[in-house]
Amino acid sequence: MSCLSSLLCILLPLLLLLVGVNGKEEDKRQVYVVYMGAVPSHTAENTLKKNHIQLLSSVLPRGQPIEKSLIRRYKNSFSGFAARLSENEANALRNKAGVISIFIDPIYQLHTTRSWDFLQETSVETVSNPATDVGSSPTSDGSDTIIGLLDTGIWPESESFRDDGMGPIPSRWKGACMEGNDFNSSNCNRKLIGARHYDLEEDEDSLTIFPKDASSPRDDHGHGTHTSSTAAGSPVMEASFYGLAEGTAKGGSVSSRIAMYKVCGSEGCPGSAMLSAFDDAIADGVDLLSISIGASEFFRPDFTEDPIAIGVFHAVERGITVVCSAGNDGPGGGSVVNAAPWILTVGATTIDRFFESDVVLGGSHAVAVKGSAINFSNLNKSATYPLIYAASASSNSSSDDAEASHCNLDSLDERKIKRKIVLCEHSDDDNSKITKAEDLKTKGAVGAIFIDDVGRSVASMYIDFPATEVTTEGSEQILKYINSTKNPTATILPTITVTKYKPAPEVAYFSSRGPSSQTSNIIKPDISAPGVNILASWTRNEDFDVAPPGRKPSHFNLVCGTSMACPHVAGIAATIKSWNPTWSPAAIRSAIMTTAMQSNNDKAPVTTDSGSVATPYDYGAGVINPTRVLQPGLVYEIETKDYLQFLCNYGYTTKTIKNMTVIPNGFECSKNSSKDLISNLNYPSIAISGFTGKERKVSREVKNVGGVEDTTYVVSIKSPSQLNVEVLPDKLQFSKSVTKLSYQVSFTASSSRLKGDYFGSITWSDGTHRVRSPFVVKSS
Template sequence: MKRFSVFFCVSVFLFSCLVESKAAPLKQQNDGVYIVYMGAAAPSNNGSMRKDQAQLVTSLIKRKRNALVYSYTNGFSGFSARLTAEEARSIAQKPGVVSVFPDPILQLHTTQSWDFLDSFSDKKISAAIRPGSASAQPSSSGGADIIIGIMDTGIWPESASFHDDGMGPIPARWKGKCEKGDDFNSSNCNRKIIGARYYPNSDDQGGHILDSGSPRDHSGHGTHVASTAAGSLVDDASYYGLAMGTAKGGSPSSRIAMYQVCQSFGCPGSAILKGFDDAIKDGVDVLSLSLGGSGGFKPDFTTDVIALGAFHAVEKGVVVVCSAGNSGPYRSSVVNEAPWIFTVAASTIDRDFQSQVILGDKTVIKGGGIHFGNLTKTTMHPLATGASLKLDNATRSDDARDCVPQSLDPAKANGKIILCETHDPNYGIDDQKDEVISAGGVGIILIVTDETRFIAPKFDTFPGSIIIEKEGNQVSNYINSTRNPVATILPTVTITGNKSAPVVISFSARGPSLASTNILKPDICAPGVDILAAWPTEADLNRAIPGKNPPGYYIISGTSMSCPHTSGIVAAVKAQNPKFSASAIRSAIMTTSIQTNNQNAAITTTSGETATPYDIGAGEANPTASIEPGLVYETETADYALFLCVTGYNTSQIKLISKTIPKDFQCPDKLTEDAVSSINYPSIAISKLKDGEPKTVTRTATNVGPEESVYTATIEAMTGIEATVTPNKLVFTKEKKKLTYKVTFTAPSSPKNDIFGSITWTSGKYRVRSPIVVSTE
């Protein structure tokens, strides 16, 4: 199998990598390659270079013929090139240059999931427009004209999820292309996959090995996310019979354009920027990026390639959806936090992969995990703890307890099912499973934390199950109370609808944003755990069952999976509301989201605590209600420019970056982070509320429902804080489609902890909710 380190490789205890690789750590930058960012594209917008850009590139090529890697001319201006540090410093001083920085290497961060989301629908919407509806046909809605661009590892075009049956002609406005390459030609594109590009020049010629010279996916990640966002309907899709159902993307009638910006060594920033540049020119409506940097670092928006590319895409009307990252549950671990990016956290669905453990005393424990072993209820085997099977010369007794390599004695372990613990984070499930196999064991039971139980590890054909600590105590007590303990582990079965969901998964990155506590991130939450979607059928990319062909579908987890779920919903909203701006679409999804689970209780995290906006943003995405939001908050380029002022850009730099801001725009002389709180965003975040000193934020709502509408405000009580809305009633008419209100917050004493609430505007038909965060930082 090709080794591929990805951002969905979640280090959650024993699940060190969900595609079972142990690749070397990613290089932090593309050695010798620098990105020269020059802001807005040439005014003509016909793909030509700006004069100052052309002069720099020409001068560079004269000195170093092969220095140029990419030029950016469509959505923005600039280039990437192989430079010395001195050359980079010199170019940074040239007129028209905004920033110069080393080329970073970023990391990559379904059937039942869409049925589960549909179950939350609180509006009756016809099957013809319900995203993910099994009865929807590709030609049944305007979604056929929506183009979702995917920046990822490429695509496996032969997958049944990319068939174009029933789809009409490719939209005439499409300007992209299907690039030929190794084992890939124009015939691999169709009316579903309408574009495919790849970026081989991102290699720095310093040792990186390209997976292929084509858009073909040799990882699986890109194929998985593309089918999640816009896969066509496929009956009886499954992973060897598990998660059986109709596979479908969030917008099955939308088109797909793949931009292969990632290779096995990671995702070079220079290629990501070129992907943005091409996608803007090609005419995509949505861009989905399941990738990003490492969490826990304050972003620098002069060097953040996703933020820079996304800014120009959003300026052109493209909705940019990004994964929040997998560095949770740690505070301030969220990435892709620029306010023009739609940032997505990950949650569970109501499906479990159960691998039941049956003890000799008939006790049944509903363990988890995926395996296709051949044990049955009647094939009981001796059961023992790893600690009791310690190899005599093992260095540490705890090693045998955890079943780490070279810790178990084959003479003692042979023929047994072994109970292992998981205290050592240096070893993962494959290490422990392999040790049990090498010692002659016939099955493995792993005791994990309650939070870890939410993800199903893969044991392949070896019988295996994960159980929580309480259940582990049951097994241990049984072993200790019985002279000849025995057990069996049954093959995995799929269970749906019988557990509280959604739950915010532990790996999902959390707020508050390090960019600014006055913008709430993440924005939304969507399914990202044990998601079934399309996968290449290349043998090396599959954990195939002996004697069976790869199934073409695979189950993986990560915010990489929640991102395309949201991208599919974005496409569905765009299809039904073609005049909505990028920010209006984001607002529609955020303000109609859900805060309760399928048990009608508050959504929780895997630790059992009530989820806060730092965990789920506005809430769990609602694919049906978002199509008719009632009101939207439109965030303008001037709002984003103000944010850039606060984060360190000056007026002249901002005017280089954007040509759509008002000509008289100036960064305020006296600027504090409080200004960010009044950006017209669908959520509200304020910070450092002091004793008795009020803070006021402003919002402008746009009516997209019936022309004559009246909305009344309700504030969710926030302990120790008084919040007043002025006015508390919005009366929209044919002439008044936009109305502004203010919310003033006052506290008699400075809050000691972050406080959460919401403001909800309701009419007879619509409910428009914005979360509120009052932070102490």
């Protein structure tokens, strides 16, 4: 996602879900996904293909060729297919044996240097001897770790994908480097070891929107190139966006390999293509998957009808850690997506870099008001340009002065703003600031100042139009000056990069928040990471039109969104995996969550960008700590059987679960399964909903991975005054023969007036390691 505007920061790097046109005419065909769960053991591929064809043939009109309907098949780690069907045919398939779910192919949209340095600097603890602390030595330099990305493709010529000094491709890699438009097998190397694309041609008889530029792994959008270089890009010296954010651009795991699965085109990311990518990636041999895609907060498909939840479930079953973006629908509560417990869900925070574009006021004192934006202003540095408040420039046709003060379209008189800098109010309900700026530019204004408190940490990108954004406090100074003189003047300075900015990190306003409506007894997001104005590689598409006049498109771009936070976590997860190749996805997630930071570079609690102290709903366990993740001390393991029990408690029947995956002999959902029991999933955080004040107990089990066999951990509790929280036992003593221990947490009310959400934490420490688990108790 590109920070062409703060609106784009919200809409592009997040993936808002666009469901395919719902087709009210019965004779119209749409693409449906038929999900049939796990591939039965010892089933030959030919047998599976025959079953798919027979099933599809049973509902199609006699004589209709299968090839006309069948689009793709899933055959490696799970079974199913995508096909063009009428509504009646789809309904007929729902009743067929072996079909778990059938749903219209959803079209998902994308969620988009200094960030790594900032994370290192903000980390309080350092790893003095990782090999001792982690309890194992890395099997290699990490170059055998393979990160797969489902995204818009990749620009292979980018310097971020050089393979200088990298060893041979791991022999276990079974993937492919597919050819396509302007892409061939020679575009892959020892860094970019795989690239696949998933073609879907637009069909005039189909009501599903298909990508139009998916006939090659090449990235014509930029998003996939940005995320993959953030996760595992090779270091590139002197990288910048036209001189801004200058430094060394590098990935979180510079020695990891990259495999790109292009599932997104110009119209979005079809779920059917994503399922094919999951199916291929699992068979190819990736270690991790980074997915900056997700549904809209307004559409929450059931887990058996969500391509991401389905694909991740089968990947995690096979030991693949999957990291997904939380969404960009914040700051409203309950907006988080990708909330299945087998997903590592990531929110976005700022870093200590500020893009400053000040307003200089005229008059005898030439006062400067701090502003934030990305523009390459060519205005004079002296305040010689007439300045006007938009409310004073209302058009004769405008009946609403508020519309004019906000510079909304067609509300201003061109004659009144021509050759002037215009001061505009702004709110979330308005036209976007970028749209307003373009309109003002067309009408002859020489610059714009937008008043916006909400998105002040996200620098909007105006490029060649002199525009900046100020806070309400700053605007008061500007208005006071305008009202104090007959001929106010000002200028807008071009952007400069300011580092060591405080406070940082802050939770980005666009980052989606908990609690999840699907999993209220699990805290989501899990973790947060840098996602605001992140510098990373971009396409070199000559059609890309954000370059300043006379300049060629940049090889790098500044982008924001949970899309950018996601690959930060994927890169760190790859480092953990390289040090601990046998660790499960749950152990890797646990290490990331229990070592997270909750303090900013002012040594104060992390806040949201509105200034309030962040809660687990805002940023999960905290902000990822790239040093302490290698010495978590204890980890919370979750096995497949635990996820099966979650599905029981969520409401699935034993029969449905048996179709989804291979289950242990004798497994049955208990009759007392309930969503309240989800709180007992061995998660690194604790969430309880529907709390009445009566005692509620949850259990957890931890495994000692601290490298010292005989060690004792002591618990400390941080709890709000309204709750009594007790942990038993309060000490955990490990030995050579005792590597796993359990404990129980009980919650009771200390007040009869419970209302809302209560936050706290439980921390285990042996004097060296601190293992922190946040908790949330939500009253009924």
